[in-house]
Amino acid sequence: MSEPSAQDLPPFETHRVGPVPPAFEPRDLWADDIALREGVARGGADGYRDGLQGYARLAGDELYRLGFDANRDRPRLRTHDRHGQRIDTVEFHPAYHRLMELAKAHGVAGLSWHRPGAGAHVARAALSYLHHQVEAGTSCPLTMTHAAVPVLRREPSLRDWADKAAAPHYDPRDVAASEKAGITLGMGMTEKQGGSDVRANATTATPLASGDGYALVGHKWFFSAPMSDGFLVLAQAPGGLTCLLMPRRLPDGAKNAFRLMRLKDKLGDWANASSEVEFCGALAWRVGEEGRGVATIIEMVMLTRLDCMLGAAAEVRMALAQALHHARHRVAFGRPLAAHPLMANVLADLAIESEAATALALHVAALVDAAPSDPHAAALARVATAAGKYWLCRRAPAVVNEAQECLGGAGYVEESILPRLYRQAPLNSIWEGSGNIQCLDVLRALSREPACAQALQATLARAAARHPLLEHEAARLGAGLAGGGEGVEAQARALVERLALVLQGAVLLEAGSPLAEAFLRSRLGGEHGQALGTLPVDIDFGPILARALPR
Template sequence: MNPPRIGNPGVETQQFETHEVENQPPDFAPRDLWADDIVLREAMRREGAGEFAGRVATYGALAGSALYELSFDAHRDRPRLRSHDAQGHRIDRVEFHPNYHALMRAAIEHGVAGLSWRDPAPGAHVARAALSYLHHQVEPGTSCPLTMTHAAVPVLRREPALAEWADKAAAPHYDPREVAIVDKPGVTLGMGMTEKQGGSDVRANTTTATPLEGDGEYRLVGHKWFFSAPMSDGFLVLAQAPGGLTCLLMPRRLPDGRKNAFRLVRLKDKLGDWSNASSEVEFCGAWARRIGEEGRGIATILEMVMLTRLDCMLGAAAQVRMALAHAIHHCRHRRAFGRPLVEQPLMRNLLADLAIEAEAALALSMRVARAVDASPHDPAEAALARVATAVGKYWLCRRAPALVNEAQECLGGNGYIEESILPRLYRQAPLNSIWEGSGNIQCLDVLRALAKEPGTGAALWTALQEAGAGHPAHAAAVEHLRGPLHGETRIDEAGARRFVESLALALQGSVLLAADSPAADVFCRSRLGGEHGLAMGTLPPDLPFDDMIERALPPAG
């Protein structure tokens, strides 16, 4: 008797099938992330960016299909440092998977880094925030250079000598070549602030900036312990000039095309953020140009911080959104104990709870984006943007890791496997709480702003009043904040986290109530009124769980 022919289709091969694959959800993607997101579409209209809806919709469809697929190899194939070429020349080059460059090109061409500056119509910052939110859902690592490039533009525009840098940072062109800026249609920017001995205390920096004969030109000697996006065309760095801590732009390539005098020591081996490179660097007499006045480095950087903190908020909201969407998708298609998971009461409670949290995170982020948009011509909104970015960054980034883990658990073991996007999101989630200042730094900054910038307290109070008197739990929470926001009571530093948490929750409730969101009452009852436990999935059982879940992710088809 001849053995069966292995690999040939037909009856003979059936004997090798041990089981039928069933009860597994279909692939999550391709999906249209714009069409799926009712909350985003409402926020765009509410916060004044309705005219940009078509552009954002186009990117939402692209992000949920082609970019989603590209992201997996870009994330798995981590950047590599080539310090020297084959002949022994120092090159300090970071190499990436081709998908990384494809993701960067798509993002920059669609305005994730430059829309706010190229098309500065009302609502442009809100639209750019929506683009960043959509992009971060599928590939958060590339959000780092995109965010820094975006935030650097207004700082660079302060210096006439850096006008070309500002224009090309805002341009819709991605060019990864290592050539002088004059030969590039677009550039990206990185940052180098912290040093070994200082961390968040940048006043402890020891890197020196020695003036040269050229006006505003310096030589840098020293190091940076965290040098973000080291493949960028230029870097904003803080160094000690004769007049004190100063902000400078250090290009990768000198104007004549030669490599600048810096060395990439190594790439950081990070918990997550694998598609993006982070490094340590040494400056060996590198040429740089001053931005702003000597001794005003921190003030110069603070102009960027409002924008980068907003993107931290958006990143946290995006991570929670993508994790929630995967959880709902899985639970709709997975059966257990005779019925779909999404029909089981305790799972419905959890998914609805996550949906409320995701909506509140996005709603607050987009309201803050409107404040950023209005800042140039509205002092009250500028004050709100100044302090609310710290409030929102603290709270949303603090919540993201636990919320992503809750969504991950909905998938069981599948949520712990790299073929799912959930492990990537889980590794990424803690980063935004650390980047641009840890939680304690944000909370102390809120206290500092309220003490030294009286307009911030008034702006927060006005924002809290936007909800009117529509909910007793919200009204009580706001009244509890009256004293600190009016300067009548002082919050001790040890109580800063509790205060900022209360402020963030009240702001989220205010935005939801003012928007007349279906989630507003549930949010206020659970987050402000005490009808909630310490874990997710502890909502009161009489709430409209199904409505919350369908609002979060409409059923396909």
Template sequence: MNTDVWNQPPEFAPRDLWHDDVALREALQREGGGAWQASVADYGALAGDRLYALGFDANRDRPRLRTHDRFGHRIDRVEFHPHYHALMDAAIGRGVAGLSWREPAHGVHVARAALSYLHHQAEAGTSCPLTMTHAAVPVLAREPRLQPWVDGIRACAYDPDDVPATHKRGLTVGMGMTERQGGSDVRSNLTRAMPLQADGEYLLQGHKWFFSAPMSDGFLVLAQAPGGLSCFLLPRWRPDGIRNAFRLMRLKDKLGDWANASSEVEFDDAWAVRIGDEGRGVSTILGMVMLTRLDCVLGAAAQMRMALAHAVHHARHRHAFGCALVAQPLMRNVLADLVLEAEAALALALRVARAVDAAPRDADEAAFARIATAIGKYWTCRRAPAVVNEAQECLGGAGYIEESILPRLYRQAPLNSIWEGSGNVQCLDVLRALAREPASGAVLRAELQAGAGRDDSYDIALAALLAEIDASTDPQTREFTARRLVERLALQLQAAVLLGAGNPLARMFCRSRLAGDHGLALGTLPAGRDTDIVLARALPD
């Protein structure tokens, strides 16, 4: 029997995800996060080695719900593979959830974004509780009595024990917004919040259709108080040391995101603390929306990057029809197109991270972050499934097998477009910002015009885009064509960032994405493009 194995690529990992990614190294410096380069570089090495390996077990052995212990006591506990906890410990300990608040300085949100981008490549499911924990801080900080919760996130310590928050080294936060009848329309929520005599304390009665990361220490939830829809922190344990009165009904059987748990929950006089005024729940929770949307953009970019890296790795080592796949012209076209998508996604994500970082100090950057997070979330999350699928095809059948990370990436890819507002919600939000927030429209226009004069294709597309924005149309028509407008805004923004950075791929991006020198599918770049330059940036040999 012939047992020789040949014409197979070596294992992808271990790899250094920081060293491999020239676009990330450039963007971290360009967008102001260079002071944390050493920490980001260390995490890139860890993510491409140990964390990458841990992710397979964390997804293979999915979370289990235990509603009762063996004596019949209600415990509502979710059990995870030990490698899930190891992933969470590594991420939280190195600042993926808390760096922005532990070391508040110019550029720290960019550094934290880079850490999140690296972590998501290794294991995406844990990014859900990490994102919510990070984004919860601006909301929690609105209520002085919740300062210990802010401190618990800033501690950058992971503590998986199911005990009261006061007994823990670090804290995590989940969310419960969505109900069966409402979906994105949270104003139709039916969960009721009944005030207690103590100021700001309530008992909650109701149900949540999606209760994310149910083993978190506390949850931000929306419920109808006497004064209208309001925001609350609902802890797992009450301050008196009694387990809070909510019941996990079941875990969701999701398409992807297998390492993480999502659940349905019932509240039966669950104790909670109001954050913000009654009736201002939506405006209160908006304090975290910009941050969670940014992480959706980062997650989509990370999925593209990891899929691209696997495709290039495979193509360099696999031979067919007499030569390596990477030497074959049509495969080079596909790979080069994937590089353009991945680099543009990352460039926009870290530009938005810079805006988020500067928002507290700079009104223009705050206005830009407000609209750019919605634009970026819509487009990059829309592109991720197509990019991952194209990368799978580069591997052929091997890319469809669970021993590869690509099936996991493909299952994960649609999630970011759904979570924190679907594509339609993002597009309507962009229209709302353009119509009602003059500052957002003005800074967006300035950002786009800053890219002018560097490329003819860019300039022609920009003139047409600005004319479309300025065109007077009725609201129905504007809404009907919102996706078309936001798509063009996203591509123009990506091109502006690439041009401003002097990226060697910028002109190719402009020709293909803005001038129409491209087909409907990936891998349809025209002849004459210098793919050597493109592929040299993709992955070191």
């Protein structure tokens, strides 16, 4: 059918637009995602299926729309009230509070703790993955709140804080934690002079004469989610670097002695506030033993790094869904974009990347779930979390950018979610330890913790028996890791990249994924270029795309 001439158009209309892609939302993010459903089932979390289905529908509709509002109107810092009194308050758009309310109510921050059972960590991971797809900024306080619970539960005097953090209630009021049914928690670890080297922290924690806590004096260069009810911080106590819980409000409701200096002007993560803070004798309570601050937060870091993996997988998943949705409806050169062979190659490659990321993240969540009663799972989780965090977070920016290119200019403007995903994608590679820290942590675990080395050896042996490409890579990895010394450290990124790819390939094979062979050939078999969209020509893209997103 030919284009209408100018004479055929109604008055004052200069052109007509042909078929355009419909709105992405509302979508059922559970029904859309076969890899998610299969990962939840493998992780033994089908008992939580109804709740996951409900939250997935909510995420693909109301939460998706709320995310745009929460990011459009960024948080504002008010240091003083109209009378000149210091208040140190951050104001958020109402959409932020609604996102937090729904997330807390559905267990994104606490399902593992207030509804424990087989598969609870996998179910909670799935909730986090769903939430992060549509609004990543709120994932920061939700993740920290979730991760702090097991640490706080070890201190009898802080048990109430742990229970309220786990509770499915959100209360944004700036009042004492004792007045709330549910609370949120933030963190303050990084100082100007230290960065990842937290042992260089200079903030001091002086025991109070009353014996009821410590007085903090110092600063934090990154102080996340500053309107949280409490914050886990690291400071130098008489016995060395120590973990402490600092309440925002004192038990009597008075403001604690800290000052928010400014909010960070960040690349992304706009819905959430990150701040710089100074402590002026702020009250804090010890968590764990003095001098054992790093050891105390290790369990927290394991959980927050898992959420970094989940966040990266979520960003990749949403980017893929946006690109495939657009390409199926956008017509160019006489047929849908998705029908062009080169575009189909790009989309299929994105789909493989997404499923491999989701499968590995949920597999690590299943290891965390099994860890309390399974030493092998605990040891493997220690290594796989660091390796997966490094690789998945490293891949996310490139994958999101490739998805933007599928939409062309439409993927670069703020009416699309893709610019927000692209700004967000680098964060998880930096937060909770940059890439170098993750890779060195893998080497440290393997050299200093025999159980970790044994668990990895067993995993590589099992993988090697499944496929010739995995056998070849497992042998290369074993030789590389056995070298020792500075040579291994210099090659840590290359080794951990290959380790992550082997773990992804093994998980896909074990899961029976129809994408496993394409993943192994392209990622481990050398049948892939440097860019996405370079899959071998004999791979059938049709079934891969049909699996990735229902029409």
